[in-house]
Amino acid sequence: MAKLLLHYGKDGPLKYLSHLELIRAFERSFRRAGVEVEASGGFNPRPKISYGPALPVGTSSSCEYLVAEVKSSICDDDIIERISRVLPKGLSVFRAKYITEKQPSIASIIECVAYKVEVKTLAGAGELSSLVELLRNEERLLIKHKGKEKWVDTKESILDWNIEEAGGGRLVFLLLLAAGERNSVRPEVLIDKVNQSYPQVQDIEVVGIERVAEYVNRDIPLIDIYDFYKNVTIGSECEKS
Amino acid sequence: MSLWSQVERVLRSVEKPTRYINSELNSVHKTVTGEGVRVALAYPDVYEVGLPNMGLQILYELLNGREDVVAERAYAPWLDMEAVMREQSIPLFTLESHSALADFDILGFTLQHELIYTNVLNMLDLAGLPVLAAERGDEHPLVIAGGPGTVNPEPMTPFIDVFVVGEAEELIFELVDAVKELKRARAGREEVLRRLARIPGVYVPTLYSVEYNDDGTVAKIEAAPDAPSSITRRIVKDFSAIPVPRRPIVPFMDAVHDRCSVEVMRGCARGCRFCQAGMIYRPVRERTQEQVVSGISQILETTGYEEISLSSLSSADYSAVEGTLKELSERYDGQNVSLSLPSLRVDAFSIGLVKEIAKVKKTGLTFAPEAGTQRMRDFINKNVTEEDVLNTVTLAFQEGWQRIKLYFMIGLPTETEEDLQGIVDLSQKVVEAGLATLSGAAKSRLTVTVSASAFAPKPHTPFQWVAQDTLEEFEAKQGYLAARLKGRHLSLKWHNAKSSVVEGAIARGDRRVGDAIYRAWLLGCKFDAWTKEFNYESWRQAFAEAGLEGSFYAGRRRDFDEVLPWSHIETGVDAEFLKEEFHRATRGEKTGDCRFDGCGDCGVCPNLDAENIIF
Numbered sequence: 127m128a129k130l131l132l133h134y135g136k137d138g139p140l141k142y143l144s145h146l147e148l149i150r151a152f153e154r155s156f157r158r159a160g161v162e163v164e165a166s167g168g169f170n171p172r173p174k175i176s177y178g179p180a181l182p183v184g185t186s187s188s189c190e191y192l193v194a195e196v197k198s199s200i201c202d203d204d205i206i207e208r209i210s211r212v213l214p215k216g217l218s219v220f221r222a223k224y225i226t227e228k229q230p231s232i233a234s235i236i237e238c239v240a241y242k243v244e245v246k247t248l249a250g251a252g253e254l255s256s257l258v259e260l261l262r263n264e265e266r267l268l269i270k271h272k273g274k275e276k277w278v279d280t281k282e283s284i285l286d287w288n289i290e291e292a293g294g295g296r297l298v299f300l301l302l303l304a305a306g307e308r309n310s311v312r313p314e315v316l317i318d319k320v321n322q323s324y325p326q327v328q329d330i331e332v333v334g335i336e337r338v339a340e341y342v343n344r345d346i347p348l349i350d351i352y353d354f355y356k357n358v359t360i361g362s363e364c365e366k367s
Numbered sequence: 368m369s370l371w372s373q374v375e376r377v378l379r380s381v382e383k384p385t386r387y388i389n390s391e392l393n394s395v396h397k398t399v400t401g402e403g404v405r406v407a408l409a410y411p412d413v414y415e416v417g418l419p420n421m422g423l424q425i426l427y428e429l430l431n432g433r434e435d436v437v438a439e440r441a442y443a444p445w446l447d448m449e450a451v452m453r454e455q456s457i458p459l460f461t462l463e464s465h466s467a468l469a470d471f472d473i474l475g476f477t478l479q480h481e482l483i484y485t486n487v488l489n490m491l492d493l494a495g496l497p498v499l500a501a502e503r504g505d506e507h508p509l510v511i512a513g514g515p516g517t518v519n520p521e522p523m524t525p526f527i528d529v530f531v532v533g534e535a536e537e538l539i540f541e542l543v544d545a546v547k548e549l550k551r552a553r554a555g556r557e558e559v560l561r562r563l564a565r566i567p568g569v570y571v572p573t574l575y576s577v578e579y580n581d582d583g584t585v586a587k588i589e590a591a592p593d594a595p596s597s598i599t600r601r602i603v604k605d606f607s608a609i610p611v612p613r614r615p616i617v618p619f620m621d622a623v624h625d626r627c628s629v630e631v632m633r634g635c636a637r638g639c640r641f642c643q644a645g646m647i648y649r650p651v652r653e654r655t656q657e658q659v660v661s662g663i664s665q666i667l668e669t670t671g672y673e674e675i676s677l678s679s680l681s682s683a684d685y686s687a688v689e690g691t692l693k694e695l696s697e698r699y700d701g702q703n704v705s706l707s708l709p710s711l712r713v714d715a716f717s718i719g720l721v722k723e724i725a726k727v728k729k730t731g732l733t734f735a736p737e738a739g740t741q742r743m744r745d746f747i748n749k750n751v752t753e754e755d756v757l758n759t760v761t762l763a764f765q766e767g768w769q770r771i772k773l774y775f776m777i778g779l780p781t782e783t784e785e786d787l788q789g790i791v792d793l794s795q796k797v798v799e800a801g802l803a804t805l806s807g808a809a810k811s812r813l814t815v816t817v818s819a820s821a822f823a824p825k826p827h828t829p830f831q832w833v834a835q836d837t838l839e840e841f842e843a844k845q846g847y848l849a850a851r852l853k854g855r856h857l858s859l860k861w862h863n864a865k866s867s868v869v870e871g872a873i874a875r876g877d878r879r880v881g882d883a884i885y886r887a888w889l890l891g892c893k894f895d896a897w898t899k900e901f902n903y904e905s906w907r908q909a910f911a912e913a914g915l916e917g918s919f920y921a922g923r924r925r926d927f928d929e930v931l932p933w934s935h936i937e938t939g940v941d942a943e944f945l946k947e948e949f950h951r952a953t954r955g956e957k958t959g960d961c962r963f964d965g966c967g968d969c970g971v972c973p974n975l976d977a978e979n980i981i982f
């Protein structure tokens with residue numbers, strides 16, 4: 127048995143898969159690739175694969191991770207090739223490595239997440255920047271999402287941000303937002319907040335959201351989750367297919 | 368032109384957006400040149416119901432196997448999606464290229480059962496096409512329909528240009544070739560229809576005229592001079608010559624069936640007299656064990672499925688069922704692949720089979736005695752005795768099953784209170800058998816679920832002449848059962864009798880019933896098979912507006928000499944045989960299974976130049 131860390135992405139129409147649908151797609155892909163995954167015991171055995179935090183439906187990502195307990199150790203470059211060959215279009219595997227046994231779960235260690243949010247708006251980058259700065263200067267923000275409300279500490283939740291022109295009346299927000307238990311906030315909720323707070327720019331329409339990086343800390347230098355996990359070399363005994 | 372950007376813009380506002388995306392594994396994304404034929408295969412229900420449909424998947428793979436053809440799929444958008452599509456003027460699209468249905472050469476619908484007919488109309492309308500065939504012109508796709516509903520196509524004739532009767536594996540290529548040629552020749556609609564009518568198994572309703580008697584029954588059905596006087600169902604004579612489809616589409620979302628399903632045979636010769644499928648898919652044609660097993664292994668490779676199902680009308684009757692299951696369970700031992708057998712006979716053999724495949728998981732078992740008394744079971748030719756039922760369930764309890772589902776029908780012809788009481792008694796005896804066999808905690812978990820569905824007589828069966836129960840009769844019978852089927856271990860389930868009555872009227876309807884379907888759709892009926900969406904009042908109003916009585920079609924005892932609205936559709940089973948079967952039923956005589964008990968002279972083999980093929 128070996129623990130395999132896979133860095134993958136979700137894009138195109140497949141960004142509309144729910145987390146459960148994504149899980150099923152991966153389980154079947156492992157089967158098609160002929161990569162045997164350990165199963166849990168019990169009446170309803172499930173493949174032992176753990177995932178990072180669920181990606182909201184409609185969000186694409188180039189920084190998703192999963193850990194699968196595989197039965198035999200296929201060489202890591204080989205595994206990328208085998209799985210890539212059978213994945214549905216829209217899912218792609220970027221990197222893979224074997225990691226040591228005892229490691230905290232992906233979901234439990236992510237502290238902040240970087241997003242690219244593409245929006246359509248009549249406002250210019252400069253105008254929006256000053257509005258976001260105003261928002262950032264407030265000590266606390268009341269965030270409303272799915273009928274729930276919570277207060278977050280502004281500086282703690284919006285760690286960094288930037289706005290770039292993308293042409294064609296489009297702007298891209300680059301956001302570094304807190305994740306996990308404390309002060310977490312979702313990117314679309316933040317854009318909504320800008321809309322609500324400044325009715326004069328109410329025409330900010332979200333075109334697309336992409337998750338671009340996940341980190342295990344919130345301070346500089348940021349440590350990418352993939353680098354955080356220590357790899358083990360499976361060395362000469364790994365199986366080439 | 369792809370409508371994807373428009374579709375995507377509304378996806379955030381609808382439930383289950385996965386219904387409307389593409390890129391499922393094994394879906395085919397390709398284009399053809401101007402000469403090629405573009406086919407949209409449409410299933411008139413929501414994605415997760417339509418996707419597993421075997422017929423559609425077979426055609427999809429066959430058609431896409433040709434270089435000059437592209438086949439894409441479309442399903443009925445759910446109500447929330449329909450609302451935004453109408454609001455934003457997004458026409459109905461296929462999944463693969465998100466092209467408007469109107470851009471295809473052929474638009475094919477599966478008529479799986481009567482309660483999806485209004486969805487066909489709604490999909491045509493959403494596609495921006497005239498719903499009535501008479502209003503469509505040369506610029507519109509050819510609208511075709513296949514599936515079991517085509518054995519009585521009449522109610523759908525106002526909406527469909529061409530019906531394809533029977534198994535389409537061979538016919539579809541003849542049709543596509545003809546369409547391709549006609550397209551190149553820029554043939555007009557009328558010419559296209561006349562040409563297609565020459566293909567055996569194709570029914571072009573505009574080439575047939577129907578006259579009625581004063582009492583509303585059909586007087587005669589007349590074919591145009593160059594159209595055949597009757598349409599004979601097409602079949603694949605040697606089913607084992609047809610390769611198992613290798614690349615079924617794997618849905619992302621949870622579909623009603625989401626597994627590797629391989630047809631082990633076509634047809635069933637048990638001869639249950641109420642069962643349309645048992646009559647219209649004859650004769651029995653098996654696939655070999657080798658073919659089934661290798662087909663499954665290929666499908667597992669292309670899909671990654673974790674469950675295998677041997678499908679057919681009665682898989683326990685497949686002659687190689689034991690060997691196949693054994694081979695499969697040995698082959699996939701330890702790989703977390705589960706096996707299932709969807710249709711079980713009421714006998715020890717079936718228990719032996721499921722015991723083999725359900726080594727750990729002992730979920731429920733379903734048996735279908737269909738009727739409560741021996742008299743009624745003999746009447747419907749269901750060759751099962753009370754003893755069979757009790758022995759079988761006892762064996763199941765001994766093997767550790769605790770949940771049993773019993774399937775019955777109410778409203779079978781000649782039914783009396785005694786037959787209803789028989790359902791109650793038999794169900795209670797099953798509970799008693801459970802209590803006597805199970806022990807300890809298992810005893811307290813015992814559940815017997817009784818499902819009582821309201822019988823709707825179907826065309827091309829020995830009961831095609833009988834009157835269906837009225838709604839009041841059905842409801843009284845349901846009340847009778849509800850009052851008596853009580854107790855800690857019993858639960859009763861039934862289907863809405865109102866929808867059975869509507870189903871019954873459409874099933875044996877004539878052309879005029881098309882008007883009722885049209886009005887029902889105008890009144891907002893759609894997704895009629897969904898209990899919550901079904902609107903009985905609208906259907907009543909629709910029949911009334913069309914000047915028709917549903918009971919004329921469903922609740923009337925028909926004369927044996929009456930010209931039935933579907934009499935020009937030949938399934939191969941002779942009307943004489945059906946009549947004789949009805950008489951045998953009345954005399955309490957059973958009819959054997961022609962695979963073992965000798966030919967029963969149903970007519971199928973000589974009429975279709977075929978035979979039972981058992982390996």
Ligand code: SF4
Nearest residue numbers: 961966967968969972
């Ligand atoms: S013709 Fe005879 S053998 Fe053929 S299906 Fe009918 S009863 Fe069976």
